[in-house]
Every structure is written in structure tokens, then in C-alpha cells.
Amino acid sequence: MTQSKSENPKKTAGGKKGQGSTQKVRLATVWLGGCSGCHMSFLDLDERLIDLAAAVDLVYSPIADVKTFPEDVDVVLVEGAVANVDHLELAEQLRERSKIVVSFGDCAVTGNVTSLRNKIPVDDLLTKVYHEGPGAVPRGGETDKVVPALIPRVLPLHQVIPVDAFIPGCPPDPERIWTAVSALLAGEPVVLEDRMRKFG
Amino acid sequence: MLCVLAHKDWDFLSIAKETLAMQPPRTRTQREVAPAEHPSGDPRFALIDRTLKRFRFQQDALIEVLHTAQEAFGFLEEDLLLYVARQLKLPxxxxxxVATFYHFFSLKPQGEHNCIVCMGTACYVKRAAEIVATLQAAYGIEAGHTTPDGKFSLNTARCLGSCGLAPVLIVDGEVLGRETPEGTLAAVQAAVAGKAAPKVAVSANGVDEEVELP
Amino acid sequence: MAVITVTINDELVSGRTGQSLLELVRERGIDLPTLCHLDGLEERGGCRLCMVEVGATNRLAAACVTPAQEGMVIYTHSERLVRYRRMILELLFAERNHVCAVCVMNGRCELQREAYTIGMDHVRYDYLTPDLPMDASHERFVIDHNRCILCTRCVRVCDSVEGAHTWDVMGRGVNCRVITDLHQPWGSSRSCTSCGKCVQVCPTGALHAKGSSVAEMVKHHDFLQWILDGREKKQWATRNGDPVEGGR
Amino acid sequence: MNRADLQTMAQREQEKQARFQCRLLCCASTPCLSSGGAAVQQALQDAIKESEASAEVAVVSTGCMGPCSRGPVVTVQVQGEDDVYYENVTPETARQIVADHALAGQPVQEKLLPSDLPFFAKQTKVVLSNSGLIDPERLEDYVARGGYLALAYALREMTPEEVCVEISQSGLRGRGGAGYPTGLKWDLVRKAPSDKKYVVANGDEGDPGAYMDRTLMESDPHRVLEGMAIAGYAVGAEQGFIYVRGEYPVAAKRLERAIRAAERRGLLGSRVLDSSFSFRIDIRIGAGAFVCGEETALMASIMGRRGQPVPRPPYPAQSGLWGHPTLINNVETFGNIVPIIEHGAQWYAGIGTEKSKGTKIFALAGKVENTGLIEVPMGITLREIVFDIGGGIPDGREFKAAQTGGPSGGCIPPQFLDTKVDYESLKALGSIMGSGGLIVMDDQSCMPDVAKFFMEFCMDESCGKCVPCRVGTVQMYRILQRITDGSATLQDLENLEDLCTMVRETSLCGLGQSAPNPVLSTLKYFRNEYEDHIERRTCEAGVCEMTEVPVMALVEELPRRIRAAA
Structure with missing residues (x-):
């Protein structure tokens, strides 16, 4: 199940385009099973966002109105764990279409809070939440395509697709994000110092 | 896991009793002391007391004492563990x-009838897993568990050491060799229904019977 | 005590007979990760983080339980050792539900610290997510089995320092669990003196003070040396001369 | 009792046995009893009584004769003739044997086992030389075959040091699996300074599929006791323990009786054989924990504690039971002592290979015609064991692998069938000698599934003390489970191999250190099977059902399943 390909990613975002190229890095951010806290922390980059905006094209993100994951992405930051079939599909798609996939935040890296449901079988979980809870709905809704089926266990991203870099933290603080993102933009491997690898 | 064996077929107690009878004179003074009775008056505690005395209340004898306790009571309930702890002056x-470390000791009562399927390598190679799966499906319990009505316990054993007869299992003390899933199920159903196992097999208890020379 | 010479990471080091490799290595200021070891408690040799390469054969030995011997050649941070340590930490994170984000010891947890120090940024193995209880029946303390790494520091401190032997380990293998008395709610334990030593020595958030919230729990180990020095040497001062803060 | 008394006893018993014209030896070991041995014995006795032949024909209840799958086995000894074996004896055959063979001298042809059967011909009985020939419950039977003379000889003619030298020179190595030189170990304990020492016989034979020790304890308990007493004399111990696996009640009972009988005659206890040497033996019954086969865990268990290993050093030879020097040997190792003292180190060293001396008992089981207990000289080839002694694979199937060493060992493929069986050769193949289980597998066995079987065993039996074994075995098991249910990826295989090396090198005790062996050896010789399972989701042997899918395939699979359930 574990699919992480490389411990120390050799692949770099800036590398191919070469230094001094005028073409911007195509950056995407994705929100899977998480609380969006990582994205909030990302926005907390504050004035550094201006530098970032100058260096990247944000081609896909929950904070941008893009419907489908585009082709030819350089770097994608993925927040959240893989919890349902939609996440699986998107994960596969983003892996195919991106050079560098980064697990962004504890949910993507470890499963974190999202995976707390793993000790409960999916059926029991659905019954408890949707069929026995207030405003109970009849069974069968989960077969509808509109509600994506929950996979049996919530998985960290690297157990689904190969991941090139990890930014732990719940959420990762802006310093970490900036260290990682600036490394990626400079075409260097992501190396976080000790404290920046701390989970939680 | 194998606790069923321990209290059904295995004669630790008689070994203990015989050994007791054979103690060298130096412990005689201790044996003469009247056994302190358990407040409940349950005579089975006297059996534990005997083992305790045989080992002169040494803390190292814990496993021996637990063997006796399980033999006498069928399983180790909390009260019993506490009694043993107090007697041996152990926390x-x-x-x-210790009681939960060893497979032999059971802290839960076992079912009226039981089936132990050997899962040793030889039995595994001869597909004992299919027998377990069949029984699990038929009774809706996992191996190591008892049906809610307390009628039947399904257990697996590491190796019964009868590899030549693989796959081997024991239904209520009867050793059955070279079994099939269907045959086992029939034997178990018969046992649970209170009938004798349909297959003629020699009682495993036979191993404990004395055969004196002419 | 005879003086012996040991080669650590190609450097000659002198030590005394009876010292463990761990002591010797730490005396040299080399940081060797440990979890089950705690100064003042009997060694266990269970976490296997302090493994070092010994001799020409490159056999691995746990430094905490290996006596230093004259002429030993050891390496503490070879590529293989670091790789294995990381794997062991990953195994620990995968074993129970260590969700750092919602843990009272977040930021001060020894497991968490060893993980980021060694460079572990993700876990490659299946999270086992066992369904484990929390016991808050004690008046002052809580045991959360989800965070327990079975280092048994609590068992050892309760037995050898407090002398109550309230704690022990039940079961075996991955089903092991620390228990109080007859596996009963901690609050109903008759042997527990509520001294809190177990809580102080616990490396993770498994044992914590009731009422502490995420990242709030602070633990002190100094009391252990304080008690042991007092008991054995009748010296009532810590290394820097001050009474301990958290010792109680 | 002294040496002269011993000889008188032997003589009297020999004369008594000679009075019978015919002796019917009836196996009373667990496998034969499980297939109806007790009824056969009863039938033999009844038939003799009915024909009023009690004076001429005797029925002897003995230990194991070897061919366990053919049980119940009965041997007919007629004076002046070769022994004749009968297989699958029923009470009816038993009566016929008495009537036709014992009384009329006409062997019953249909259940006859040919005496030139390679099963017997290729064996060399050293440790099992009494097994199947004596009544294990009678001291006199053992003494009649020279029992306790080795002890008497050692006590009278040899110093403890000389005993250790003799054992060293014999080249005997530990039969528990690791093969540590026995003489060296004895000498270490002998030299260890202490006023109290212990001797422990390890009869916690936990390997599934192995029952050599049980058979020895059941069939010839006095030999083990005598070996222990000689060891006690050699190392300076006055107390011995036999740790008997809890699953072996018959062995425990026979040993208990043997100890009592020996004590009564002054062969054990204080002042053994009127010498100044005293030696007591106590039995400890195990309670079901494979890890207790590890010596430090075994000692913890003897002391009534959780059977968790402790780091070595200190080794038991320095600090063992209750902190005193302790000699721990396998039951089978102790079974080798008497013949060495009896016939001399030179004789013993003449059997076997250069580095592995003597014989080894194997429990031959699995997909092979003749399953049972065999004793073969070291250096015999696997082919001879499987095809000559074992009679080959039944139903015309193909030999696929021989598994030795149980959960700590590995699978040996057909291309190594001509390997000589000794400690070094088996180790070089990625397996181990182990305690002596030898399971033959045919093409219906799936190797990843076999590896999973052993890993599950190790996972269940891990004591939980050290992290690599406690959690590593679970992770390895889960990967193997995915491989056999069709949901694994190639990355899993890589992780599995990494875990194997790490767990092997970092675990605290032998259980963890050897737990990866079954995986590593099957990966070495049957890697294609693993790859077939992962890449093609097929199981050639038809064992694995492949009911799961890799996680990415859940996108299609999951809605399908939900619809099917609705």
C-alpha cells in the first residue's frame, strides 16, 4: 500500500525550466480529507505571498475557481488524507499531471485527525452518523454517485501515490511552508530542519 | 488458547497429587499443618493450598499454582488471581x-463443548485452515472464542505433536486425525447436540490410562 | 574499577569497567536516541533505538545493556543504524494512535522528538489503529493507551522507586498493555499511592495529569536522581545543587 | 544402590525378559494412541489371557518406533528372530497377531511392514536406541539395556573436567537449533565460580511440526535424566529442572514417574549411586509460549515470571537461574550424553560430518509418504530423507520445498535436495537445522502463504518486549496478507525486505532475529511467486483467493461492492 518512491526527492520544480527563465512555476494546491487549516496557514505567509505570486502561477486550488486539475503542473501541495474514492481519483490524477507532489500537513502525511475514524468499520460509521443520528436518512444514499464512497481506511497520501516531499505539522506553520516552498521554487530538494519536521 | 486442553484432558492435578505423596520427609512438617481454608469454604481452594504448600509458598511457583487453579476452577477469575497473589505475596x-502472558491460562469460562484444531505446520500444509474457516462460518465465532450461548468454544493449537495424522483436531477430548472440513463439522455438530462423535476414535484420555505390564 | 579504552566512531575513548556503552557514548556528548532507558531505572533493552555497531563483524548491540569492554570498536551513527532507528520509530508511530496534533504532550514528547531528530517525516507502514481505551478513573491522572509505547518506565519506577508495583504489563506481543493491579480502573487500585512518579517518567502523553489539554503537559525527571541520591548517598541535592522543581 | 546393584538389577531383568518366548511391543506414544493404540494393546492382552499364554508371551507398552503415520505400530520380537513390525494395527489384527504370529509363528502378512524398508534401513539410532524397545515407565527396562551405567562410570572413573573434555571431543553441538558446542558450554559453567549451579533441560519444543523432544521424553525418559545427572556432575550442579512444554502431559507424567523411580533407587537425589554427588531433578510445566524456548525466557518462566527474554550478556552460564550459573541444553542434547560416555567421544565423532557430529532426530511430516520420527546421521542428504526414508511425495505430485527449522527456519527448494544436512549447509541455504521439524511441501503449497503462516505464528508468539519484533512482525504479516489477498504493490515487497533485515538485526532475542527467515528464504528461491501474486494477482498453487484489490482499484471496486450489498 505504501508507495512513497523517494526519501529525498531528486526531482525539483525549477530545474527543468532553468534559472532566469521567464516562465513561472505552475503551482497547484489540493484539499482532500482535511480541515483546510493547512491552507489557512499557507495564507498566513502574509507578505511573502506577494513574492510567491511573482514566482508562480496558481493553476489549481480551493482558493481559485478552477474545476479540473490541469495538465503539466510543476508543484502540487496536497492537504488532507485520502478518505473516499473521489480523493483516490484526484490523487491519481494529480500524480499523473504533476512533477512534484508534496504531502502538505499532518493529515496528508500521517492521516492525523481524519484517520481517527479508522478504528470504526465504515458501515457502522455511516449508520451511526447518517441513519441513527438526528435527521436520519434512509440507507442507500451512499451508492449514489453524488456522495463518494468512503474507502475502508483513511490513508496518508504516500500510501496511495508516490510522494516526493513531506511538510508535517498540524498545521505546518508559515515558516515551514516557506522553507519548503522556496526550496521547491529554487529547484532544490526540500530539507526541513529538525523542529520543522515535528508532527502536530 | 490451549486452556481447554489444560482443564479437560490434562492431568496436572494428578501429577501434583502424586508428587505430593512422594515428597521427601523434609517437607513433612509443613504438610501436617492444617490447610488454611479459603473464606468461601469452596473446597477447590484446598487444592490450590496444597500446591502452595508443596512449593513452600515460593513466589517462583506462580505458574505451577496457576496451573492448579485453572485445573480446579476451569478458568482464572479475578477472585482466584487475587487469592493466589495474596498467598504468594505478589502484587x-x-x-x-503472568496469567495473561501464557496461552494456557484462560480468564474467561470456556464453552460446554469445544474443538481444538491443530494449526501446526504439518496440519497447515494439509489445509487445517479450511477446517477452522468452516467451523468459524458455521458457528459465527472467531477461533479462540465461545458462542454467546456458552455451548461451544473453538480453539486452535500450535501443534498437538501428532503430525503423522495431520490435519488433527480434538473434539471434546476425542482426537480425530486426517480430518476434512465436512467431517469436522459433522463431529462438532454431533458433540454440541450431545451425541457421541460419529467417527470412532480412541479417547485422548487413553493416554493417561495406565497400562500395567502382565 | 579498571580503566578501559574503547574506540567510538574512530576516536579513542577511556571509560571504566562496569559502564554501559550508552553511558560511555553519552559521556562523550554523542547523542544516542533512547526511549525505554531512563537514568535511575533498571535497563530494559526493549526499544532498540540505542543499537550500535560493534567490532569488525558489525554486529548490532543495544548500548544500554552492553557493558563496555576493553578494546571494543563501536560506531554509533552509521547509515544502517540511522535507517534502522528511523524504521523502529516508524513502527512505534504505526503501532498505536499517536496523533500528535491532539496530544497533551505535543511539543514535549520524547517519541515525537526522537522522530524529528532522526529525520522521520512520514511513516511507511500501516497504521494499525487499534481500538484502545483511556482510563480517567484516577482522581488526578489519566492513562491513555493510545499513546503508550510500552517502554515500561512506569512499571519500573513504581516497582523500584515507589515500591508499590501497581503497574505491570499484561498480554503479549502487540496486545501488551500496561495495567494497574488486576487490570482494573486505575482509580480503584488499592496499591496505587497516587505519587505520580509514573506520570513524570512517561515519555509520551500516555500518562498525564488530569485536566491538561493539548500541548500543556510538562514532565520532570529530576526527582528520580533526587530520590535515588538521597536514598543511597544521603545527598539531597541535584547536580547543579538546586532542589528539583517538579519532584514533589 | 551402587554400581554392583545396578548390574544385578540389569541381569535379573534380562533373565526375566528371556523367559518370554515372544514379546509384543506396542507403541504407546501420542500419535499411536491417537489412532487407537490403547485399544490395540488391550486386545493383545485379552487375546493372550484368553489363550492362557501369559507365561510365554508378554505385551510391552513402549515409546515411539518411528513410522507415526502408520500407527498404531506393533513390533513382534521372537527369540532368535529378527523383529517384525506391523502397521495400522486394529484390535482384530492384534488378536490375529497373537494367535498366528506369537503362538503359531506365522506372521500376519497383510499388515506387515517390510523390515528392509528404507525408512528403517537408512536410520542410525543413537539417541533413540531404546525408543520403541523399552517400557518408558519401567526403570528396570532401561537398566536392562545398560541404563545408568554411563552415570556410574562417569562418577567413578572420570573427573568433572574429564567429562567436559569427553563431550568437547565428541563434537556434540546443541540440538536446540543454534548448534553451540556442548562441551564448551559445559566447561564454561563448570569454571564459573559459584556455590550453587543449575542444569536445565529445555523441553519446550515449540516449533509447530516438531516432536522429537516429546518423543524422547515419552519413550526414554531415563536417558534424559541420566544425561542431566552426568551434566550436573560435570558442571557441579545439584539441582536440575526439566521444562516440559504444557502441551505434553504424557511426557511430563512419564518423566515425573521416572524421577521418582530413580530417586527411590538412589540413582538421583542425594548421594547418587553411593557417591558424594547429589542431584535432584524437578519438572516445570510450560504454559504455552513459544518464546520460552529461548533460554533467558525459559529461565524467567521457570522462575514463575512472564516468559520475556533478557539481553545477553550476562549469559546463563555466568548468571542464570536466581543469578547462579546455569547450564541449559535441549532435551535431545542430553539424550546424546549417555552414548558418548558409553562408547567414547571417538566413536561418536565417527558419525556425521566434519563440523556436525553424531545424529539428528527429525520429525518428518507434510506431503510425504512416510511421516514420522527418524534419526539420521549428520551429513545425510535431503534427498535421502525425503525420497528414501520418506518414500517420496504422495499422489505423484512434485516436490517443491522442504521446510526446516520451523518459524525460525526456511524453505529449501528442489535444486538443493543433494545438500548434506548439517548446521553449516542448512544455514548457507538460508534455513537452519532448528530443533528438527522437517515439513515436505508439494506443488500445492503457495510460498507467500507459507511465509504468512510462519509470520502469523511469530506475530502471535512475540513477547512484546522489543519494538522490532513486536510491531515489525505485525507489519510484515500485514504485507504478506496483502500479497496473498491480491492488494499488494511492488512497493510492499520492497518494504517487506527492508523490514526483514531490520527485524533480523535489531531484535532482542532469537525469536525476532529469526522471524524473517521464512520470508527471506522463500523470497530467495521463490521470488517469482511473490511477483505473480502482486503483478498478475495469480496464485499458481491455487491457495490464495485474491479477494482484495490494490487501493487504487477501489475507485471501481467500491461502488460495485456497495451496489451488490444493497
Whole structure:
């Protein structure tokens, strides 16, 4: 199940385009099973966002109105764990279409809070939440395509697709994000110092 | 896991009794002391007391004492563990830790009828897993568990050491060799229904019977 | 005590007979990760983080339980050792539900610290997510089995320092669990003196003070040396001469 | 009792046995009893009584004769003739044997086992030389075959040091699996300074599929006791323990009786054989924990504690039971002592290979015609064991692998069938000698599934003390489970191999250190099977059902399943 390909990613975002190229890095951010806290922390980059905006094209993100994951992405930051079939599909798609996939935040890296449901079988979980809870709905809704089926266990991203870099933290603080993102933009491997690898 | 064996077929107690009878004179003074009775008056505690005395209340004898306790009571309930802990002057958590470490000791009562399927390598190679799966499906319990009505316990054993007869299992003390899933199910159903196992097999208890020379 | 010479990471080091490799290595200021070891408690040799390469054969030995011997050649941070340590930490994170984000010891947890120090930024193995209880029946303390790494520091401190032996380990293998008395609610334990030593020595958030919230729990180990020095040497001062803060 | 008394006893018993014209030896070991041995014995006795032949024909209840799958086995000894074996004896055959063979001298042809059967011909009985020939419950039977003379000889003619030298020179190595030189170990304990020492016989034979020790304890308990007493004399111990696996009640009972009988005659206890040497033996019954086969865990268990290993050093030879020097040997190792003292180190060293001396008992089981207990000289080839002694694979199937060493060992493929069986050769193949289980597998066995079987065993039996074994075995098991249910990826295989090396090198005790062996050896010789399972989701042997899918395939699979359930 574990699919992480490389411990120390050799692949770099800036590398191919070469230094001094005028073409911007195509950056995407994705929100899977998480609380969006990582994205909030990302926005907390504050004035550094201006530098970032100058260096990247944000081609896909929950904070941008893009419907489908585009082709030819350089770097994608993925927040959240893989919890349902939609996440699986998107994960596969983003892996195919991106050079560098980064697990962004504890949910993507470890499963974190999202995976707390793993000790409960999916059926029991659905019954408890949707069929026995207030405003109970009849069974069968989960077969509808509109509600994506929950996979049996919530998985960290690297157990689904190969991941090139990890930014732990719940959420990762802006310093970490900036260290990682600036490394990626400079075409260097992501190396976080000790404290920046701390989970939680 | 194998606790069923321990209290059904295995004769630790008689070994203990015989050994007791054979103690060298130096422990005689201790044996003459009247056994301190358990407040409940349950005579089975006297059996435990005998083992305790045989080992002169040494803490090292914990496993021997637990063997006797399980033999006498069928399983080790909390009260019993506490009694053993007090007698040996051991912390309760120590006794509990030891009792749960070994497969033999059971802290839950076992079913009226039981089936132990050998899962040793030879039996595994001859597909004992299919027998377990069949029984699990038929009774809706996992191996190591008892049906809610307390009628039947399904257990697996590491190796019964009868590899030549693989796959081997024991239904209520009867050793059955070279079994099939269907045959086992029939034997178990018969046992649970209170009938004798349909297959003629020699009682495993036979191994404990004395055969004196002419 | 005879003086012996040991080669650590190609450097000659002198030590005394009876010292463990761990002591010797730490005396040299080399940081060797440990979890089950705690100064003042009997060694266990269970976490296997302090493994070092010994001799020409490159056999691995746990430094905490290996006596230093004259002429030993050891390496503490070979590529293989670091790789294995990381794997062991990953195994620990995968074993129970260590969700750092919602843990009272977040930021001060020894497991968490060893993980980021060694460079572990993700876990490659299946999270086992066992369904484990929390016991808050004690008046002052809580045991959360989800965070327990079975280092048994609590068992050892309770037995050898407090002398109550309230704690022990039940079961075996991955089903092991620390228990109080007859596996009963901690609050109902009759042997527990509520001294809190177990809580102080616990490396993770498994044992914590009731009422502490995420990242709030602070633990002190100094009391252990304080008690042991007092008991054995009748010296009532810590290394820097001050009474301990958290010792109680 | 002294040496002269011993000889008188032997003589009297020999004369008594000679009075019978015919002796019917009836196996009373667990496998034969499980297939109806007790009824056969009863039938033999009844038939003799009915024909009023009690004076001429005797029925002897003995230990194991070897061919366990053919049980119940009965041997007919007629004076002046070769022994004749009968297989699958029923009470009816038993009566016929008495009537036709014992009384009329006409062997019953249909259940006859040919005496030139390679099963017997290729064996060399050293440790099992009494097994199947004596009544294990009678001291006199053992003494009649020279029992306790080795002890008497050692006590009278040899110093403890000389005993250790003799054992060293014999080249005997530990039969528990690791093969540590026995003489060296004895000498270490002998030299260890202490006023109290212990001797422990390890009869916690936990390997599934192995029952050599049980058979020895059941069939010839006195030999083990005598070996222990000689060891006690050699190392300076006055107390011995036999740790008997809890699953072996018959062995425990026979040993208990043997100890009592020996004590009564002054062969054990204080002042053994009127010498100044005293030696007591106590039995400890195990309670079901494979890890207790590890010596430090075994000692913890003897002391009534959780059977968790402790780091070595200190080794038991320095600090063992209750902190005193302790000699721990396998039951089978102790079974080798008497013949060495009896016939001399030179004789013993003449059997076997250069580095592995003597014989080894194997429990031959699995997909092979003749399953049972065999004793073969070291250096015999696997082919001879499987095809000559074992009679080959039944139903015309193909030999696929021989598994030795149980959960700590490995699978040996057909291309190594001509390997000589000794400690070094088996180790070089990625397996181990182990305690002596030898399971033959045919093409219906799936190797990843076999590896999973052993890993599950190790996972269940891990004591939980050290992290690599406690959690590593679970992780390895889960990967193997995915491989056999069709949901694994190639990355899993890589992780599995990494875990194997790490767990092997970092675990605290032998259980963890050897737990990866079954995986590593099957990966070495049957890697294609693993790859077939992962890449093609097929199981050639038809064992694995492949009911799961890799996680990415859940996108299609999951809605399908939900619809099917609705």
C-alpha cells in the first residue's frame, strides 16, 4: 500500500525550466480529507505571498475557481488524507499531471485527525452518523454517485501515490511552508530542519 | 488458547497429587499443618493450598499454582488471581501479567463443548485452515472464542505433536486425525447436540490410562 | 574499577569497567536516541533505538545493556543504524494512535522528538489503529493507551522507586498493555499511592495529569536522581545543587 | 544402590525378559494412541489371557518406533528372530497377531511392514536406541539395556573436567537449533565460580511440526535424566529442572514417574549411586509460549515470571537461574550424553560430518509418504530423507520445498535436495537445522502463504518486549496478507525486505532475529511467486483467493461492492 518512491526527492520544480527563465512555476494546491487549516496557514505567509505570486502561477486550488486539475503542473501541495474514492481519483490524477507532489500537513502525511475514524468499520460509521443520528436518512444514499464512497481506511497520501516531499505539522506553520516552498521554487530538494519536521 | 486442553484432558492435578505423596520427609512438617481454608469454604481452594504448600509458598511457583487453579476452577477469575497473589505475596498486577502472558491460562469460562484444531505446520500444509474457516462460518465465532450461548468454544493449537495424522483436531477430548472440513463439522455438530462423535476414535484420555505390564 | 579504552566512531575513548556503552557514548556528548532507558531505572533493552555497531563483524548491540569492554570498536551513527532507528520509530508511530496534533504532550514528547531528530517525516507502514481505551478513573491522572509505547518506565519506577508495583504489563506481543493491579480502573487500585512518579517518567502523553489539554503537559525527571541520591548517598541535592522543581 | 546393584538389577531383568518366548511391543506414544493404540494393546492382552499364554508371551507398552503415520505400530520380537513390525494395527489384527504370529509363528502378512524398508534401513539410532524397545515407565527396562551405567562410570572413573573434555571431543553441538558446542558450554559453567549451579533441560519444543523432544521424553525418559545427572556432575550442579512444554502431559507424567523411580533407587537425589554427588531433578510445566524456548525466557518462566527474554550478556552460564550459573541444553542434547560416555567421544565423532557430529532426530511430516520420527546421521542428504526414508511425495505430485527449522527456519527448494544436512549447509541455504521439524511441501503449497503462516505464528508468539519484533512482525504479516489477498504493490515487497533485515538485526532475542527467515528464504528461491501474486494477482498453487484489490482499484471496486450489498 505504501508507495512513497523517494526519501529525498531528486526531482525539483525549477530545474527543468532553468534559472532566469521567464516562465513561472505552475503551482497547484489540493484539499482532500482535511480541515483546510493547512491552507489557512499557507495564507498566513502574509507578505511573502506577494513574492510567491511573482514566482508562480496558481493553476489549481480551493482558493481559485478552477474545476479540473490541469495538465503539466510543476508543484502540487496536497492537504488532507485520502478518505473516499473521489480523493483516490484526484490523487491519481494529480500524480499523473504533476512533477512534484508534496504531502502538505499532518493529515496528508500521517492521516492525523481524519484517520481517527479508522478504528470504526465504515458501515457502522455511516449508520451511526447518517441513519441513527438526528435527521436520519434512509440507507442507500451512499451508492449514489453524488456522495463518494468512503474507502475502508483513511490513508496518508504516500500510501496511495508516490510522494516526493513531506511538510508535517498540524498545521505546518508559515515558516515551514516557506522553507519548503522556496526550496521547491529554487529547484532544490526540500530539507526541513529538525523542529520543522515535528508532527502536530 | 490451549486452556481447554489444560482443564479437560490434562492431568496436572494428578501429577501434583502424586508428587505430593512422594515428597521427601523434609517437607513433612509443613504438610501436617492444617490447610488454611479459603473464606468461601469452596473446597477447590484446598487444592490450590496444597500446591502452595508443596512449593513452600515460593513466589517462583506462580505458574505451577496457576496451573492448579485453572485445573480446579476451569478458568482464572479475578477472585482466584487475587487469592493466589495474596498467598504468594505478589502484587496483583504481577500475577495478572503472568496469567495473561501464557496461552494456557484462560480468564474467561470456556464453552460446554469445544474443538481444538491443530494449526501446526504439518496440519497447515494439509489445509487445517479450511477446517477452522468452516467451523468459524458455521458457528459465527472467531477461533479462540465461545458462542454467546456458552455451548461451544473453538480453539486452535500450535501443534498437538501428532503430525503423522495431520490435519488433527480434538473434539471434546476425542482426537480425530486426517480430518476434512465436512467431517469436522459433522463431529462438532454431533458433540454440541450431545451425541457421541460419529467417527470412532480412541479417547485422548487413553493416554493417561495406565497400562500395567502382565 | 579498571580503566578501559574503547574506540567510538574512530576516536579513542577511556571509560571504566562496569559502564554501559550508552553511558560511555553519552559521556562523550554523542547523542544516542533512547526511549525505554531512563537514568535511575533498571535497563530494559526493549526499544532498540540505542543499537550500535560493534567490532569488525558489525554486529548490532543495544548500548544500554552492553557493558563496555576493553578494546571494543563501536560506531554509533552509521547509515544502517540511522535507517534502522528511523524504521523502529516508524513502527512505534504505526503501532498505536499517536496523533500528535491532539496530544497533551505535543511539543514535549520524547517519541515525537526522537522522530524529528532522526529525520522521520512520514511513516511507511500501516497504521494499525487499534481500538484502545483511556482510563480517567484516577482522581488526578489519566492513562491513555493510545499513546503508550510500552517502554515500561512506569512499571519500573513504581516497582523500584515507589515500591508499590501497581503497574505491570499484561498480554503479549502487540496486545501488551500496561495495567494497574488486576487490570482494573486505575482509580480503584488499592496499591496505587497516587505519587505520580509514573506520570513524570512517561515519555509520551500516555500518562498525564488530569485536566491538561493539548500541548500543556510538562514532565520532570529530576526527582528520580533526587530520590535515588538521597536514598543511597544521603545527598539531597541535584547536580547543579538546586532542589528539583517538579519532584514533589 | 551402587554400581554392583545396578548390574544385578540389569541381569535379573534380562533373565526375566528371556523367559518370554515372544514379546509384543506396542507403541504407546501420542500419535499411536491417537489412532487407537490403547485399544490395540488391550486386545493383545485379552487375546493372550484368553489363550492362557501369559507365561510365554508378554505385551510391552513402549515409546515411539518411528513410522507415526502408520500407527498404531506393533513390533513382534521372537527369540532368535529378527523383529517384525506391523502397521495400522486394529484390535482384530492384534488378536490375529497373537494367535498366528506369537503362538503359531506365522506372521500376519497383510499388515506387515517390510523390515528392509528404507525408512528403517537408512536410520542410525543413537539417541533413540531404546525408543520403541523399552517400557518408558519401567526403570528396570532401561537398566536392562545398560541404563545408568554411563552415570556410574562417569562418577567413578572420570573427573568433572574429564567429562567436559569427553563431550568437547565428541563434537556434540546443541540440538536446540543454534548448534553451540556442548562441551564448551559445559566447561564454561563448570569454571564459573559459584556455590550453587543449575542444569536445565529445555523441553519446550515449540516449533509447530516438531516432536522429537516429546518423543524422547515419552519413550526414554531415563536417558534424559541420566544425561542431566552426568551434566550436573560435570558442571557441579545439584539441582536440575526439566521444562516440559504444557502441551505434553504424557511426557511430563512419564518423566515425573521416572524421577521418582530413580530417586527411590538412589540413582538421583542425594548421594547418587553411593557417591558424594547429589542431584535432584524437578519438572516445570510450560504454559504455552513459544518464546520460552529461548533460554533467558525459559529461565524467567521457570522462575514463575512472564516468559520475556533478557539481553545477553550476562549469559546463563555466568548468571542464570536466581543469578547462579546455569547450564541449559535441549532435551535431545542430553539424550546424546549417555552414548558418548558409553562408547567414547571417538566413536561418536565417527558419525556425521566434519563440523556436525553424531545424529539428528527429525520429525518428518507434510506431503510425504512416510511421516514420522527418524534419526539420521549428520551429513545425510535431503534427498535421502525425503525420497528414501520418506518414500517420496504422495499422489505423484512434485516436490517443491522442504521446510526446516520451523518459524525460525526456511524453505529449501528442489535444486538443493543433494545438500548434506548439517548446521553449516542448512544455514548457507538460508534455513537452519532448528530443533528438527522437517515439513515436505508439494506443488500445492503457495510460498507467500507459507511465509504468512510462519509470520502469523511469530506475530502471535512475540513477547512484546522489543519494538522490532513486536510491531515489525505485525507489519510484515500485514504485507504478506496483502500479497496473498491480491492488494499488494511492488512497493510492499520492497518494504517487506527492508523490514526483514531490520527485524533480523535489531531484535532482542532469537525469536525476532529469526522471524524473517521464512520470508527471506522463500523470497530467495521463490521470488517469482511473490511477483505473480502482486503483478498478475495469480496464485499458481491455487491457495490464495485474491479477494482484495490494490487501493487504487477501489475507485471501481467500491461502488460495485456497495451496489451488490444493497
Amino acid at each position: 496483583p498486577s504481577w500475577v495478572y501479567g
